[in-house]
Amino acid sequence: MTPSPAFPSGSACALSLTFDVDAESAILAAHPGAWRDAMAMTHQAFGPRVAVPRILRLLAEEEVRATFFVPGVTARLWPGTVAAILEAGHEVGHHSHTHVTATTMTEDEQRADFETALEALAACGVTPRGHRAAMWQATWTTLELVAEHGLDYDSSLMDDDRPYVLKVGDRRVAELPPHWSLDDWEQYAFLPVPEIGTQIEAPSKLVELWTVELDAQRREGGLVVGTMHPFLSGRASRAEAIRAVIEHARAAGDVWIAPLGDIATATLAARDVEERVPGPPDLSVGPYPSD
Numbered sequence: 001m002t003p004s005p006a007f008p009s010g011s012a013c014a015l016s017l018t019f020d021v022d023a024e025s026a027i028l029a030a031h032p033g034a035w036r037d038a039m040a041m042t043h044q045a046f047g048p049r050v051a052v053p054r055i056l057r058l059l060a061e062e063e064v065r066a067t068f069f070v071p072g073v074t075a076r077l078w079p080g081t082v083a084a085i086l087e088a089g090h091e092v093g094h095h096s097h098t099h100v101t102a103t104t105m106t107e108d109e110q111r112a113d114f115e116t117a118l119e120a121l122a123a124c125g126v127t128p129r130g131h132r133a134a135m136w137q138a139t140w141t142t143l144e145l146v147a148e149h150g151l152d153y154d155s156s157l158m159d160d161d162r163p164y165v166l167k168v169g170d171r172r173v174a175e176l177p178p179h180w181s182l183d184d185w186e187q188y189a190f191l192p193v194p195e196i197g198t199q200i201e202a203p204s205k206l207v208e209l210w211t212v213e214l215d216a217q218r219r220e221g222g223l224v225v226g227t228m229h230p231f232l233s234g235r236a237s238r239a240e241a242i243r244a245v246i247e248h249a250r251a252a253g254d255v256w257i258a259p260l261g262d263i264a265t266a267t268l269a270a271r272d273v274e275e276r277v278p279g280p281p282d283l284s285v286g287p288y289p290s291d
């Protein structure tokens, strides 16, 4: 298939490396009271404390710029981490404030969480261009908030593997779709209490999953959004898996490796990128309850 018109000429597909710096927030949101658990909290603190510096060194060695989605809570607990990411020349995006999923909140709660995250990032000198919903569980309201606040892109929806444009009112927002198969959580997340997953797969499995998708997208002309969590992928052998994916892409010679912000800019500027109006399916065909 012809490569997405958003990609530079000569690029068969695109690869973006993204890191969700959840740290403590994801567990505090899903498991109230987990702050008492020193093992769980330090397991999460490994992300900003050790993993992010390691990942920043690796990205510098490989000369790759990446996107880091930072919850407002992480920005407040670890402002030095945000500063280090910016200092290294990477992009910082919006990843909710509390990491509570939007699907469990009222519209007012969603707005408060979204806007508090903007304030927390602003305190670190960040005006985010992109958004990723906690657990990717955006609502239709989330997309309106992204548009209302003038962000250029979202990376939460799963109805494509090529960049496209969301039309929300009179705003255009690039959508850069992720997928669960390209998420390190499904391979590495293990914590018995509170349970966040039961997997400890070999890093080689992640390399295989991601590189076969990359090779397939070199034929399909799409976008590979790799999603990682520093507290998981920042362990030493797993960081080498990131390097292996980068080196595979480089060796192919026709993969555009870029942060999501650059891909969003190209998507919004390109002609012939598909535009869609987001919204739920027509429930009356069921019927299904609408509340």
Ligand SMILES: [Zn+2]
Pocket: 020, 021, 022, 026, 095, 099, 134, 135
């Ligand atoms: Zn997250």
